[in-house]
Amino acid sequence: MLRMSKLADYGALVMAFLAKSDRMLNATEISSEINVASPTVAKLLKLLTRGELLVSHRGVNGGYSLARGADDISVADIIDVIEGPIALTECVSQPGSCVQESDCSLRENWQVINDAMRKALSEVSVSDLAGGRSHSVNLDANGSLEKATGGCC
Amino acid sequence: MLRMSKLADYGALVMAFLAKSDRMLNATEISSEINVASPTVAKLLKLLTRGELLVSHRGVNGGYSLARGADDISVADIIDVIEGPIALTECVSQPGSCVQESDCSLRENWQVINDAMRKALSEVSVSDLAGGRSHSVNLDANGSLEKATGGCC
DNA sequence: TTCAATTGGGACGATTCTAGTCCTGTTTCA
DNA sequence: TGAAACAGGACTAGAATCGTCCCAATTGAA
Numbered sequence: 375m376l377r378m379s380k381l382a383d384y385g386a387l388v389m390a391f392l393a394k395s396d397r398m399l400n401a402t403e404i405s406s407e408i409n410v411a412s413p414t415v416a417k418l419l420k421l422l423t424r425g426e427l428l429v430s431h432r433g434v435n436g437g438y439s440l441a442r443g444a445d446d447i448s449v450a451d452i453i454d455v456i457e458g459p460i461a462l463t464e465c466v467s468q469p470g471s472c473v474q475e476s477d478c479s480l481r482e483n484w485q486v487i488n489d490a491m492r493k494a495l496s497e498v499s500v501s502d503l504a505g506g507r508s509h510s511v512n513l514d515a516n517g518s519l520e521k522a523t524g525g526c527c
Numbered sequence: 528m529l530r531m532s533k534l535a536d537y538g539a540l541v542m543a544f545l546a547k548s549d550r551m552l553n554a555t556e557i558s559s560e561i562n563v564a565s566p567t568v569a570k571l572l573k574l575l576t577r578g579e580l581l582v583s584h585r586g587v588n589g590g591y592s593l594a595r596g597a598d599d600i601s602v603a604d605i606i607d608v609i610e611g612p613i614a615l616t617e618c619v620s621q622p623g624s625c626v627q628e629s630d631c632s633l634r635e636n637w638q639v640i641n642d643a644m645r646k647a648l649s650e651v652s653v654s655d656l657a658g659g660r661s662h663s664v665n666l667d668a669n670g671s672l673e674k675a676t677g678g679c680c
Numbered sequence: 681t682t683c684a685a686t687t688g689g690g691a692c693g694a695t696t697c698t699a700g701t702c703c704t705g706t707t708t709c710a
Numbered sequence: 711t712g713a714a715a716c717a718g719g720a721c722t723a724g725a726a727t728c729g730t731c732c733c734a735a736t737t738g739a740a
Binding site for chain 2: 684685686687688689697
């Protein structure tokens, strides 16, 4: 179905929520706020921390906060960390795994499509998801991704 | 991993091969040419025919051929037929399925990302995959997908 | 008219992936 | 010192995918 995993979906939700709240939050708080089961959120937070998108603080009053500005974290970053590198086809991520071997005329084009997708995902930041920059992301007439000031939300 | 299914991958291979050969081919021939097991290819051909990307001819000397010009069939068409509509998140394809309900600030942005991905996939035709137009697909400096004459392959 | 070749459609099983849970260890601070 | 919170990994249940097989319907050639 060409769909992200739910984990990545929830991951975006977690990141957006942290961007909005702008203070350190622990796993329990985040879980109850975004309506996702607490062990699942805990798992996500660990992944996002290991991927250096979040920083964690142990101990009493510990929790998680964004590792850098919400503008500097893209949806592509989140997917990379949770699902691994974006790779539409196997041959893009694992050269040599395909029986078509050397003379596959498709592979180069898959790579291009892959790059275009990655670019689309890189254009949208956590800040956009959180709606924190008082604009929404729009697709202009040419199909390229642009930021439109004065959008909705 | 944000990956297409293998079936969709093989589907593109089948379509590209049919575009190259430019005559009617049966399932057995296609299977042996693209190195994919015959029952799998047969299944794919049925799907692609039902999706109106191929036309079939039964009986002796029957087979499959493209339903329309290779330029008029995009990678997005193939994915649509084999995997169903492209939907990065559940809320894009099934409104109302998400517990976040009404006030999800993310949904609108997912839709935009989804459209951008779909556009990237729509820009590449079966003809491009087959390399039949003596150019390859390139990504220009602005990230939009363009056809570059005089490319490789 | 008959028969072989070919597609059409659906059912089925094995494998793999995903989502979610739980347990134990480590760190921090009151 | 003890409670709160994160870190890491093992584990299970469920779902999706991949690939195969079977039989019916259709077509064209002998």
